[in-house]
Amino acid sequence: MANLKQLAQSLGLSITTVSRALDGYSDVSAATRERVREAAEKAGYRPNASARRLRKQRAELVAVTLPSDPGHIGPPHFLDMLSGCAEHLASAGLNLVIAPVPRGESEVEICRRFVDGRRVDAMLLVRTKRRDERVEFLQSRGIPFVTNGRTESLVPHPYIDGDGFAGFLAATQRFQATGHRRIGHIAGPQEYYFAHVRRMGWQAAMDDAGLEADLCAEGAPTEQGGYLAALELLRRPSRPTALVCATDEMAIGALRALREIDGGDHISIVGHDDLPIGAYTSPSLSTMRMTGENLGASFASLLLRAIAGEPAAELQELHAIEFVDRDSHRRPRVTA
Amino acid sequence: MANLKQLAQSLGLSITTVSRALDGYSDVSAATRERVREAAEKAGYRPNASARRLRKQRAELVAVTLPSDPGHIGPPHFLDMLSGCAEHLASAGLNLVIAPVPRGESEVEICRRFVDGRRVDAMLLVRTKRRDERVEFLQSRGIPFVTNGRTESLVPHPYIDGDGFAGFLAATQRFQATGHRRIGHIAGPQEYYFAHVRRMGWQAAMDDAGLEADLCAEGAPTEQGGYLAALELLRRPSRPTALVCATDEMAIGALRALREIDGGDHISIVGHDDLPIGAYTSPSLSTMRMTGENLGASFASLLLRAIAGEPAAELQELHAIEFVDRDSHRRPRVTA
DNA sequence: CTTGACTCCCAAAACGTTTTGGAGAATTCT
DNA sequence: AGAATTCTCCAAAACGTTTTGGGAGTCAAG
Numbered sequence: 001m002a003n004l005k006q007l008a009q010s011l012g013l014s015i016t017t018v019s020r021a022l023d024g025y026s027d028v029s030a031a032t033r034e035r036v037r038e039a040a041e042k043a044g045y046r047p048n049a050s051a052r053r054l055r056k057q058r059a060e061l062v063a064v065t066l067p068s069d070p071g072h073i074g075p076p077h078f079l080d081m082l083s084g085c086a087e088h089l090a091s092a093g094l095n096l097v098i099a100p101v102p103r104g105e106s107e108v109e110i111c112r113r114f115v116d117g118r119r120v121d122a123m124l125l126v127r128t129k130r131r132d133e134r135v136e137f138l139q140s141r142g143i144p145f146v147t148n149g150r151t152e153s154l155v156p157h158p159y160i161d162g163d164g165f166a167g168f169l170a171a172t173q174r175f176q177a178t179g180h181r182r183i184g185h186i187a188g189p190q191e192y193y194f195a196h197v198r199r200m201g202w203q204a205a206m207d208d209a210g211l212e213a214d215l216c217a218e219g220a221p222t223e224q225g226g227y228l229a230a231l232e233l234l235r236r237p238s239r240p241t242a243l244v245c246a247t248d249e250m251a252i253g254a255l256r257a258l259r260e261i262d263g264g265d266h267i268s269i270v271g272h273d274d275l276p277i278g279a280y281t282s283p284s285l286s287t288m289r290m291t292g293e294n295l296g297a298s299f300a301s302l303l304l305r306a307i308a309g310e311p312a313a314e315l316q317e318l319h320a321i322e323f324v325d326r327d328s329h330r331r332p333r334v335t336a
Numbered sequence: 337m338a339n340l341k342q343l344a345q346s347l348g349l350s351i352t353t354v355s356r357a358l359d360g361y362s363d364v365s366a367a368t369r370e371r372v373r374e375a376a377e378k379a380g381y382r383p384n385a386s387a388r389r390l391r392k393q394r395a396e397l398v399a400v401t402l403p404s405d406p407g408h409i410g411p412p413h414f415l416d417m418l419s420g421c422a423e424h425l426a427s428a429g430l431n432l433v434i435a436p437v438p439r440g441e442s443e444v445e446i447c448r449r450f451v452d453g454r455r456v457d458a459m460l461l462v463r464t465k466r467r468d469e470r471v472e473f474l475q476s477r478g479i480p481f482v483t484n485g486r487t488e489s490l491v492p493h494p495y496i497d498g499d500g501f502a503g504f505l506a507a508t509q510r511f512q513a514t515g516h517r518r519i520g521h522i523a524g525p526q527e528y529y530f531a532h533v534r535r536m537g538w539q540a541a542m543d544d545a546g547l548e549a550d551l552c553a554e555g556a557p558t559e560q561g562g563y564l565a566a567l568e569l570l571r572r573p574s575r576p577t578a579l580v581c582a583t584d585e586m587a588i589g590a591l592r593a594l595r596e597i598d599g600g601d602h603i604s605i606v607g608h609d610d611l612p613i614g615a616y617t618s619p620s621l622s623t624m625r626m627t628g629e630n631l632g633a634s635f636a637s638l639l640l641r642a643i644a645g646e647p648a649a650e651l652q653e654l655h656a657i658e659f660v661d662r663d664s665h666r667r668p669r670v671t672a
Numbered sequence: 673c674t675t676g677a678c679t680c681c682c683a684a685a686a687c688g689t690t691t692t693g694g695a696g697a698a699t700t701c702t
Numbered sequence: 703a704g705a706a707t708t709c710t711c712c713a714a715a716a717c718g719t720t721t722t723g724g725g726a727g728t729c730a731a732g
Binding site: 029 | 709710711712713714716717718719
C-alpha cells in the first residue's frame with residue numbers, strides 16, 4: 001500500500017535506513033530493524049517491483065516462447081512443467097512470462113523484443129531446431145537461456161534433453177530381438193533436433209543389425225502427419241512389421257492408418273512422449289519417456305545457475321529414456 | 337542496446353524530444369521525427385521496460401494463478417487458452433505471467449504478493465469457488481480481474497463461463513427423452529461454482545420430470561474421484577441407467593468403474609469439457625463443451641476492458657453449452 | 673512596432689527503490 | 703586524554719523513462 005518514503009516518515013527514520021533494515025543489513029541496529037519490520041508488516045508494505053527492477057537493473061522475469069505453429073505445443077505435461085518451473089523460479093524472486101509467437105512473426109523477433117527491451121533476465125526455449133536462430137541470437141546477445149532440446153550449435157549452451165538416440169536405438173533393437181526385421185520409422189521434420197536424433201537412433205540399430213533402413217517416412221509432428229506417413233509405408237511393396245514413431249501423436253495417427261489397412265492389426269508400434277491419451281487408444285500405446293522427476297524444477301535451476309554466470313558446459317542435462325510398455329508393441333504377428 | 341540519453345546525444349537533441357518523437361507526438365517536426373526514428377531503428381533502440389513501468393505506474397503485466405492442488409489444472413485446452421490470451425494481451429503491450437500456487441500457500445497469498453508489490457495491472461483467475469476469497473480480496477483492493485467461472489459474490493465481477501445449468505439440464509432431459517428414468521449424477525466438489533451449478537442443472541431436470549433426484553455422488557474432480565463416485569452409485573439397490581458426469585475426467589473414471597461392474601456396459605454416460613482423450617476411450621465419450629472461438633482472446637479482451645475501467649456488469653460472458661456426441665451416451669440398454 | 677498564435681524544442685521533476693560515501697556519536701585502544 | 707575504531711544512521715545519486723511547464727524563434731495580424 002504505502003511506499004518507502006511514507007513508511008520512513010511515519011517512523012521518523014530515513015528512507016535509507018528503512019530500506020536497509022528490511023533487507024537485513026547489519027549497519028542498522030537490531031532494535032530499529034525490528035521496529036521497522038513490524039511497521040512494514042503492519043502497513044502491508046511491499047517494495048514497488050518496477051522501481052526495484054529499474055534500480056537493480058534486473059527484470060526479475062524469465063520468458064518462455066510458445067511456438068504456436070504447426071505441430072501444436074509439446075506434450076500435455078508441458079503445462080505442468082511450466083508450472084513447476086514457475087514455482088521454482090518464484091522462490092528465487094523471478095516470475096515466468098509466457099510469450100506465444102503470433103502468426104507471421106518469427107520466434108527470433110519475440111526474443112529480440114524481450115531481450116532488447118530488457119524485459120527478461122533469461123529465456124527458456126522449447127522445440128529446438130538443429131540450427132536454431134533463437135539460440136544464435138541469444139548467444140550473440142549474451143543473454144542467459146536454457147533450451148528444452150539440444151542443437152547443433154558449435155558453442156555450447158545449457159539444455160535439458162532426452163537421449164533420443166539411445167532410446168530409439170533400444171526400441172528398434174527390442175523389435176529386432178523379438179524377430180522383427182522390417183522395422184519402419186515414422187520420422188518428424190528433420191530440422192528439429194529431437195526428430196533427427198531419433199531417426200538416427202533407429203537407423204543405427206538397423207545398420208548395426210545389417211538390416212536395410214529404407215522403411216522411413218517423414219511427416220508433420222501431428223496425428224495427421226503420422227497417419228499420412230504410415231499410409232505411405234504401408235503402401236510399400238514390402239511392408240514393415242513394426243513401426244517406431246517419433247512421437248506419440250504421430251503414433252496415434254499411425255494407429256489410425258493401421259486400422260484402415262487390411263492386416264494392420266498385426267503390426268507392432270511404439271511411440272515417444274507418454275501422452276496420457278496413449279493409455280486409452282486401442283490397442284493401448286506402448287511408448288517411451290524421458291526419465292527424471294519434476295522437470296520444471298530442473299529447468300528453473302539451470303536458468304538460475306545460468307543467470308548466476310555458470311559456464312554453459314556445466315548446465316547440460318541428458319536424461320535416459322525409459323520404456324512404458326502397454327499393448328501396441330507386441331501385437332500378434334502373422335508369419336506372412 | 338542504447339538508452340535514450342545516448343540516442344539523444346548522438347542526434348544532438350534532448351532526451352525529451354527523442355522520447356516524444358518516438359511516441360509520435362505532434363510537437364516535434366516531421367523531419368526530426370523521421371530522423372529520430374531512423375536513428376533509433378538503426379541503433380536497435382527499445383525503451384527500457386522497467387523504467388517505463390516505473391514512470392507510467394503500470395506493470396504491463398497480467399498474472400494468472402495456476403492452482404496446483406487437487407484435481408489438476410483444467411482441460412488440456414487450457415494451455416492453448418493461455419497462449420491465445422497472452423498473444424492478444426501482447427498486442428496491447430501486456431505480458432502474461434503464470435503464478436503457480438506452491439503447496440502450503442494459499443491462492444490469496446499469491447494474489448496479495450502480486451497486487452501489493454504492484455507487479456501486475458490485472459489478474460486472471462481460474463477455477464472459481466462459489467465463495468471465492470481471491471475475488472473478495474481483489475475486489476477490496478480494486479484491482480481489475482476476470483474469472484474463468486462465476487461466483488456467488490454479491491458485487492458483480494467480470495467473468496467468462498459456460499452455462500453449466502442449461503447444459504446439464506439439457507443433457508439430463510435428453511436421457512429422459514430416450515426413456516431413462518434412473519439418471520445419476522457424478523458431482524464435483526460443491527464448493528466450486530461450476531460443480532454446483534452442473535448439479536443444479538441435473539437436479540432441475542429430474543425435479544421437472546417428477547423423478548427422484550437421489551442418484552448423486554460427489555467426488556474429487558479427477559479420474560479416481562469419478563471412479564469412486566461411480567462405484568458408489570452402482571452399489572445402490574436400484575442402479576442408474578445413465579450417468580451425467582461433472583467433468584470428462586470424472587466420466588473417464590466412471591467408465592472404468594462401469595467396465596469392472598457386471599452389466600456396466602449397458603449404462604449410458606456423458607461428460608463435460610471435450611477432452612481430446614475422450615475420442616479414444618472405449619466407448620468413446622460423449623460430452624459437452626462451451627461454445628465460442630478463441631477463448632483466450634476473449635479473456636484478454638475482457639481484461640483490457642477491465643483495466644480501461646469498464647464496469648464489471650458489462651464484462652460478463654455466459655456461453656452456451658453444446659453436445660459432442662460420440663458413443664457413450666447411447667449404449668444399448670437391456671430392459672431389466 | 674507590438675501582440676498573439678503557432679512551431680519546435682528543452683530543462684527539470686517525478687516515479688520508488690538501492691547503493692554510495694560519508695557524518696556524528698559512542699566505544700575501545702594507546 | 704587523544705586517537706582509532708565501531709555503531710548507527712542519513713543525504714544524495716542513480717537507474718531510464720515520461721510528462722510538465724515553459725522558452726525561443728517565426729509568422730501573421732493588428
